[in-house]
Amino acid sequence: MKRSKRFLELEKRPISNDGFIREWPEAGLVAMEGPDDPKPSVTVENGKIVELDGKRREDFDMLDSFIADHTLDLNIVEEVMAHDSKELAKKIVDLNVCRDEVKRFGLGMTPAKVVEVVGHMNVVEMMMAVQKMRARKTPSNQCHVTNVKDHPALLAADAAEAALRGFDEMETTVGIVRYAPSNAISIMVGSQTGRGGVLTQCAVEEAMELEMGMRGFTAYAETVSVYGTEQVFVDGDDTPWSKSFLASAYASRGLKMRYTSGTGSEAEMGFADGKSMLYLEARCLYMTKGAGVQGIQNGSISCIGVPGAVPSGVRAILAENLIAMLLDLECASGNDQTFTHSRTRRTARMLMQFLPGTDFIFSGYSAVPNYDNMFAGSTHDVDDYDDFLTLQRDLKVNGGLVPVDEEEVIKVRNKGVRALQAVFKELSMPDITDEEVEAATYAHGSKDMPDRDVRGDFRGIEDMLNRGTTGVQIVQALAKHGFEDVAENFFNLLKQRIAGDYLHTSAIFDENFHCISAVNDKNDYAGPGTGYRISDELWEKLKNTRLAKDPANIGE
Amino acid sequence: MQLNEDAIRQIVVDVVSGMTKEGGNSASTSTSTAGSGNMTMKELGLAEEGKSSDEVVIGLPPAFGKELSKTMTEQDHADVLREVMAGIEEEGIKARVVKNYVTADVGFMGHKAAQLSGSGIGIGLQSKGTILIHQKDLNPLSNLELFPQAPLIDLETFRQIGKNAARYAKGENPDPVPTRNDQMARPKYQAIAAVLYNKEVQYLDQNKKIVDVEVTFGK
Numbered sequence: 001m002k003r004s005k006r007f008l009e010l011e012k013r014p015i016s017n018d019g020f021i022r023e024w025p026e027a028g029l030v031a032m033e034g035p036d037d038p039k040p041s042v043t044v045e046n047g048k049i050v051e052l053d054g055k056r057r058e059d060f061d062m063l064d065s066f067i068a069d070h071t072l073d074l075n076i077v078e079e080v081m082a083h084d085s086k087e088l089a090k091k092i093v094d095l096n097v098c099r100d101e102v103k104r105f106g107l108g109m110t111p112a113k114v115v116e117v118v119g120h121m122n123v124v125e126m127m128m129a130v131q132k133m134r135a136r137k138t139p140s141n142q143c144h145v146t147n148v149k150d151h152p153a154l155l156a157a158d159a160a161e162a163a164l165r166g167f168d169e170m171e172t173t174v175g176i177v178r179y180a181p182s183n184a185i186s187i188m189v190g191s192q193t194g195r196g197g198v199l200t201q202c203a204v205e206e207a208m209e210l211e212m213g214m215r216g217f218t219a220y221a222e223t224v225s226v227y228g229t230e231q232v233f234v235d236g237d238d239t240p241w242s243k244s245f246l247a248s249a250y251a252s253r254g255l256k257m258r259y260t261s262g263t264g265s266e267a268e269m270g271f272a273d274g275k276s277m278l279y280l281e282a283r284c285l286y287m288t289k290g291a292g293v294q295g296i297q298n299g300s301i302s303c304i305g306v307p308g309a310v311p312s313g314v315r316a317i318l319a320e321n322l323i324a325m326l327l328d329l330e331c332a333s334g335n336d337q338t339f340t341h342s343r344t345r346r347t348a349r350m351l352m353q354f355l356p357g358t359d360f361i362f363s364g365y366s367a368v369p370n371y372d373n374m375f376a377g378s379t380h381d382v383d384d385y386d387d388f389l390t391l392q393r394d395l396k397v398n399g400g401l402v403p404v405d406e407e408e409v410i411k412v413r414n415k416g417v418r419a420l421q422a423v424f425k426e427l428s429m430p431d432i433t434d435e436e437v438e439a440a441t442y443a444h445g446s447k448d449m450p451d452r453d454v455r456g457d458f459r460g461i462e463d464m465l466n467r468g469t470t471g472v473q474i475v476q477a478l479a480k481h482g483f484e485d486v487a488e489n490f491f492n493l494l495k496q497r498i499a500g501d502y503l504h505t506s507a508i509f510d511e512n513f514h515c516i517s518a519v520n521d522k523n524d525y526a527g528p529g530t531g532y533r534i535s536d537e538l539w540e541k542l543k544n545t546r547l548a549k550d551p552a553n554i555g556e
Numbered sequence: 557m558q559l560n561e562d563a564i565r566q567i568v569v570d571v572v573s574g575m576t577k578e579g580g581n582s583a584s585t586s587t588s589t590a591g592s593g594n595m596t597m598k599e600l601g602l603a604e605e606g607k608s609s610d611e612v613v614i615g616l617p618p619a620f621g622k623e624l625s626k627t628m629t630e631q632d633h634a635d636v637l638r639e640v641m642a643g644i645e646e647e648g649i650k651a652r653v654v655k656n657y658v659t660a661d662v663g664f665m666g667h668k669a670a671q672l673s674g675s676g677i678g679i680g681l682q683s684k685g686t687i688l689i690h691q692k693d694l695n696p697l698s699n700l701e702l703f704p705q706a707p708l709i710d711l712e713t714f715r716q717i718g719k720n721a722a723r724y725a726k727g728e729n730p731d732p733v734p735t736r737n738d739q740m741a742r743p744k745y746q747a748i749a750a751v752l753y754n755k756e757v758q759y760l761d762q763n764k765k766i767v768d769v770e771v772t773f774g775k
C-alpha cells in the first residue's frame with residue numbers, strides 16, 4: 001500500500017508508543033461494566049449476611065466473608081439495596097443532597113451495587129461527586145523525593161524545596177534497599193527544614209517500613225497493598241486479616257497509615273476471575289473500610305498501564321477514587337506513575353482529580369526529575385512546575401503548590417543539607433562533605449552529584465541501627481548544631497504520635513502543627529459559594545507566578 | 557568435556573528430529589516452529605531433585621515455546637532459551653530444563669527450579685520474557701538477580717544471565733548483569749504483558765506438576 005503522509009506523521013506522535021489493547025473480559029481486561037460482574041444483591045438472616053452479590057455464604061471467598069462480617073452496615077443494607085442504582089447515583093451527584101446523607105448509605109451498598117451506581121455517571125458527574133464527597137474540605141498534594149544514587153544530601157535538599165513549594169506529604173523509596181533508613185532520615189530532616197509539619201514516609205518492604213516508623217524516622221505509611229481476588233492476595237503471602245494486623249501495629253504506635261490498591265493489579269497478576277477492574281477494586285475498598293483503616297492510596301497506581309490501555313480506563317480510575325470517598329476514606333488519588341508518552345493524555349488524566357480537588361491530588365508528584373524517580377517515574381515532575389502553577393492560575397484551582405522564589409529555594413535547600421550534615425556527624429554516619437552540600441544546593445538531579453562510597457554508607461547505616469538510634473537522637477543532633485527550628489519541628493512531629501490527632505481521617509498539619517482533618521475541616525460542599533474556596537491571601541500568591549510580568553515594568 | 561557435550565547434543569538432535577519425522581512419540585512432544593529458531597520440546601517424566609552439582613535448572617511456564625512462541629517484544633522463544641542455555645554451557649555447566657505446571661509466577665518458578673537443581677541455582681523464565689536467577693535457600697520472593705524490565709533484555713543479555721547463573725553454580729560471586737531502567741516501558745508494555753500472562757495461566761495444570769523437558773534446536 002502506498003502510505004498516506006498524514007498517517008506517517010501520526011505514527012511519529014508520542015502517543016503511538018503507548019500500548020493500547022482491546023477488551024478481553026474473560027481475563028479481567030475490562031475497566032468497568034464487565035459482562036461477568038455479579039449483579040448486586042444481599043440477603044440478611046438472623047443478623048447475618050447469608051448471601052452477597054449473588055453468592056451464598058458457603059461459597060464466599062475470604063474477601064466476601066471479610067466484607068460481609070466487617071464492612072457492610074446490617075442496619076441499612078437491605079433498605080439501601082432496594083433503591084434503584086440510578087436514583088442513588090443522582091443523589092450522589094446532586095448538590096442539594098448533603099454529603100452526610102450520601103455518606104450514610106455508603107456502607108449500605110454492596111461492592112457490585114456501588115460499581116453499578118457509579119457506572120451511571122459520566123466523568124463530569126463523577127467530578128461533581130468527588131468535589132462533594134472527598135473527606136477533607138481543603139485539597140492537598142503529596143510528592144515523591146528519591147534519586148538514583150540514594151544520595152542523602154540531594155534527598156534532604158529536594159525534600160526542603162518540596163516542603164517550601166507546598167506539598168503536605170512526602171514519600172521516598174530506595175534504589176538499593178539497604179539505604180532505606182538513610183533515605184527516611186534525609187527527607188524527614190529536609191522536609192522539616194522547608195516547612196514544619198510535612199508528613200514523610202519511606203516505601204519499602206513492610207517489616208522494615210514499620211520498624212522505621214517505630215524509630216521515628218517516618219511519620220506515616222502507605223505501602224500496605226490489598227487486592228481484589230483471593231488468589232492474588234495469597235500470591236502476595238497475605239490475607240485481609242494479616243493486613244488488618246499490620247494496620248493495627250501502626251495504630252498502636254500512633255502512626256498514620258493508609259492502604260494501597262488500584263485497578264489492574266489482579267488482571268496483571270493473572271487472576272482477575274473474569275471480573276472488571278473496577279469491581280475488584282471496589283472489593284479492595286470495602287475490605288479497607290472493614291479493617292478500620294482511615295484511608296487509601298488508589299487510582300490504579302503501579303498498574304496504570306493496564307486500565308490505561310483499555311476503553312474507559314481513565315474514567316474507571318476516577319470512579320475508584322469516588323468509591324473510596326463514598327466510603328468516607330481519605331483518598332490519595334494516584335497521578336503518580338507514568339502511563340503514557342502523550343503530554344495531552346497525562347494532563348487530561350490529572351484534571352479528573354485536580355479540578356474537583358482530592359485529599360491528595362497526586363500520591364506522588366515527582367519533586368525530582370523523572371530520571372531520579374525510583375517509583376519508575378511520575379506523570380508530572382520538577383520540570384513541569386511552571387505548567388502546573390499556570391494551570392492553577394488559569395483555572396483558579398488550588399492544586400496544592402505555591403509559586404516560589406529562586407533565591408528562597410536555594411537558601412532552603414542549602415539549609416536542609418547542612419542540617420542533615422550535622423545529623424550524620426552526630427549519628428557517626430559517613431560525612432556529608434561541604435562539596436556535597438554545595439552540589440546538592442544547586443543541583444537539578446543526581447547527575448549533578450558526586451558518587452557516594454556506597455559500602456561506607458551501608459556500614460554507617462548498620463552501625464547506626466545497631467546502636468538503637470531513634471528520632472530523639474536526631475532532634476538532639478539538630479539542636480546541638482544550631483538548627484533549633486528544625487529540631488523543634490522534628491520533635492513536634494514525633495510528639496504527634498502520642499497526641500494521636502493525625503490518626504483521624506485525611507489528617508495533615510499546617511506550619512504551626514495544627515491538625516487539619518475530616519473532623520475539624522469537614523467537607524461541606526453544597527453548590528456554588530460553599531465548600532472549599534481559595535482564600536484571598538492564597539489567591540494573591542497563586543496569581544503571581546514566576547512567568548507573570550508586572551505591567552509597571554513593561555517598556556520602562 | 558565440552559566437545560563431548562556438543563557431540564551428545566548433536567546426536568540427540570538427530571535422533572529426535574528423526575523421531576519427529578516418523579511421527580513417533582508425538583503425544584508428549586511439542587514443536588515450536590515460529591520465527592527463526594526451530595525448537596523441539598519433549599516432555600519427560602516428573603522432574604526430580606538433581607544429584608550433580610554441575611547443573612543449573614531453567615524453569616519454564618506451561619505455554620513457553622508451545623501455545624506461546626514470542627516474548628512481549630516478539631523475541632522468539634527458541635532464540636531466548638538457546639541463548640540462556642548457551643550462556644550456562646559456556647561456563648562448563650549443564651543446563652536442565654523443566655516445565656512448571658503449578659505456577660507461572662517468575663519468583664516461585666525460579667525458586668522451584670533452584671530447589672530441583674543439583675547446584676541449588678535455578679532460573680525462572682516467563683513466556684513474556686521476564687527472567688531471574690534464584691538460589692534454593694532464599695525466600696521465594698527474594699532472588700539473586702532479577703530483570704523486571706523484560707522489554708529491555710536483548711539476546712546478548714539473556715546469554716549473560718545464563719553465564720552468571722552458571723558462575724553462581726560454580727560457587728563464584730560474579731558481578732550482577734547490569735540492569736536497565738526505562739520509565740516508558742510501562743506505558744508501552746504493561747497491558748501487553750498482562751495479556752501474555754493471562755494467556756499463560758490458562759495452561760496451568762496442578763495435576764501435571766513439574767516435568768523434565770528435553771529441548772533441541774533445529775538448524
